[in-house]
């Protein structure tokens with residue numbers, strides 16, 4: 343997987359406006375309706391992450407999730423991060 347340069351990262355960020363860049367990661371916060379909804383989001387993300395063989399860091403605090411994506415294998419951000427970010431947005435939408 344090819345590392346994206348800064349301009350490629352910025353271009354892809356425009357497609358996932360909920361996400362912001364923090365160094366070698368992109369991050370977003372999801373606030374679900376309640377704790378069970380937050381856990382359902384995590385459960386659906388787990389299925390997708392396995393399909394894509396790409397796995398987010400997830401911090402769970404009551405009904406708020408903090409997600410971070412990076413490609414450790416490549417040492418930075420790649421298309422895999424933006425593909426998963428877009429899927430996470432689709433998964434989260436009905437639960438928020």
Ligand SMILES: C[C@H](O)[C@H](O)[C@H]1CNC2=NC(N)=NC(=O)C2=N1
Pocket residue numbers: 395396397398411412413414415416
């Ligand atoms: C061997 C396997 O392909 C790697 O460990 C995968 C698994 N999931 C991963 N997920 C993420 N987010 N970054 C990776 O570099 C990564 N690598």
